[in-house]
Amino acid sequence: MATTDANNVEQLRARVAELESELAELRQAQPASARQRIDRMSAEVVDSNPYSRLMALQRMGVVQNYERIREQAVLIVGVGGVGSVTAEMLTRCGVGRLILFDYDKVEMANMNRLFFQPHQAGLSKVEAAKRTLLGINPDVQIEAHSCNVTTMEGYELLRSRAAEGGLPDGGPVQTLLACVDNYEARVAVSAMCTELGLTWLESGVSEDAVSGHVQLMRPGRTPCFACLPPLVVAEGGDERTLKREGVCAASLPTTMGIVAGLLVQATLKLLLGFGRVSPYLGYSAMTDFFPVESLKPNPDCAEPACQRRQREAAKADAAAAAAATPDSAEQDSSAAAAAVHSENDWCIELVEEGGDEAAAGRSVGAGGGVRTAYSVPAAAADAAAPAAAVQDSGLSLEDLRAQMGRL
Numbered sequence: 001m002a003t004t005d006a007n008n009v010e011q012l013r014a015r016v017a018e019l020e021s022e023l024a025e026l027r028q029a030q031p032a033s034a035r036q037r038i039d040r041m042s043a044e045v046v047d048s049n050p051y052s053r054l055m056a057l058q059r060m061g062v063v064q065n066y067e068r069i070r071e072q073a074v075l076i077v078g079v080g081g082v083g084s085v086t087a088e089m090l091t092r093c094g095v096g097r098l099i100l101f102d103y104d105k106v107e108m109a110n111m112n113r114l115f116f117q118p119h120q121a122g123l124s125k126v127e128a129a130k131r132t133l134l135g136i137n138p139d140v141q142i143e144a145h146s147c148n149v150t151t152m153e154g155y156e157l158l159r160s161r162a163a164e165g166g167l168p169d170g171g172p173v174q175t176l177l178a179c180v181d182n183y184e185a186r187v188a189v190s191a192m193c194t195e196l197g198l199t200w201l202e203s204g205v206s207e208d209a210v211s212g213h214v215q216l217m218r219p220g221r222t223p224c225f226a227c228l229p230p231l232v233v234a235e236g237g238d239e240r241t242l243k244r245e246g247v248c249a250a251s252l253p254t255t256m257g258i259v260a261g262l263l264v265q266a267t268l269k270l271l272l273g274f275g276r277v278s279p280y281l282g283y284s285a286m287t288d289f290f291p292v293e294s295l296k297p298n299p300d301c302a303e304p305a306c307q308r309r310q311r312e313a314a315k316a317d318a319a320a321a322a323a324a325t326p327d328s329a330e331q332d333s334s335a336a337a338a339a340v341h342s343e344n345d346w347c348i349e350l351v352e353e354g355g356d357e358a359a360a361g362r363s364v365g366a367g368g369g370v371r372t373a374y375s376v377p378a379a380a381a382d383a384a385a386p387a388a389a390v391q392d393s394g395l396s397l398e399d400l401r402a403q404m405g406r407l
């Protein structure tokens with residue numbers, strides 16, 4: 001009996017020592033924040049105010065109400081080379097809530113990029129990011145979800161956090177940013193956001209690390225990934241060939257940092273209502289070229305949710321047009337006012353996207369030979385055949401890709 005007790009005590013001591021060492025490691029990995037949380041953002045110009053330079057945007061006339069950023073929740077899918085830098089910028093800007101999704105771990109092979117540090121190797125990317133971000137700004141609510149959004153459970157969790165993670169009271173998140181590196185995750189995010197009617201931003205960097213893009217995705221107004229597969233600006237890249245043993249995509253901290261900067265700039269414009277957000281903004285490092293394109297959804301998209309969103313957008317445009325006509329303004333003022341309000345809730349100015357065309361079911365085809373970096377599943381390809389993509393510029397996808405390829 002006495003021997004058993006002694007053994008138990010010994011085991012307990014060993015376990016306590018083990019836990020103490022784990023705790024010490026965790027404490028080391030989690031820098032204590034150097035400041036207390038701040039209840040209200042102040043414009044006071046003192047060295048100790050982390051928000052003075054951001055609040056100065058109001059005085060400079062760029063932003064009407066900067067503090068509004070604290071009521072915004074942003075969901076980031078993918079916390080790699082672009083997503084981690086994006087998360088840091090939004091944290092420093094004082095966004096209200098950041099919801100992070102990634103299934104990967106930090107590796108030494110990531111150290112050519114920004115944000116993660118060698119001592120974090122082996123940790124889950126979202127957990128490591130959460131610690132760093134809370135150390136930078138404890139005012140931001142950070143949620144870390146270490147899961148793969150292309151699995152059934154991962155997708156369900158992503159969907160529920162996108163639908164309920166918003167501020168202030170748990171509606172949809174204010175926006176979602178896709179910073180992923182594969183087709184499946186992009187398509188999953190696109191289908192979910194179209195279904196929820198959530199405006200989101202897609203980003204990407206090419207496998208040769210010298211070009212990238214940011215794309216504004218507004219369900220019903222811009223193409224979903226069933227209308228138009230993701231545009232990847234590098235020529236001839238097939239990610240499946242990159243997954244082979246010993247072969248990997250190239251990456252540069254410069255291109256990833258630039259794309260993250262463009263992505264967060266667009267996000268701030270959306271969230272705070274200033275400037276104009278380009279529907280598609282490309283970047284070619286080889287020639288310092290930033291192409292801007294305007295893309296329209298396919299009226300014959302195989303995704304029913306996308307077609308439904310297109311009809312809603314056409315209806316809202318018709319109501320807004322009716323409101324703008326003096327004769328009809330009186331008859332339908334309340335409905336039109338509501339429609340105008342709902343269409344302007346981001347306070348952004350967009351290139352005309354021809355809601356009338358979508359309403360009339362008229363399609364402006366991109367011509368034959370449309371080709372993207374990914375192939376559309378057979379059924380969707382058949383349905384999309386009459387008009388795979390529509391662009392204001394008159395350039396087909398083929399032209400656009402050829403243009404990027406020549407850079």
Ligand SMILES: [Zn+2]
Pocket residue numbers: 223224225226227228297298301302303306307
């Ligand atoms: Zn679509």
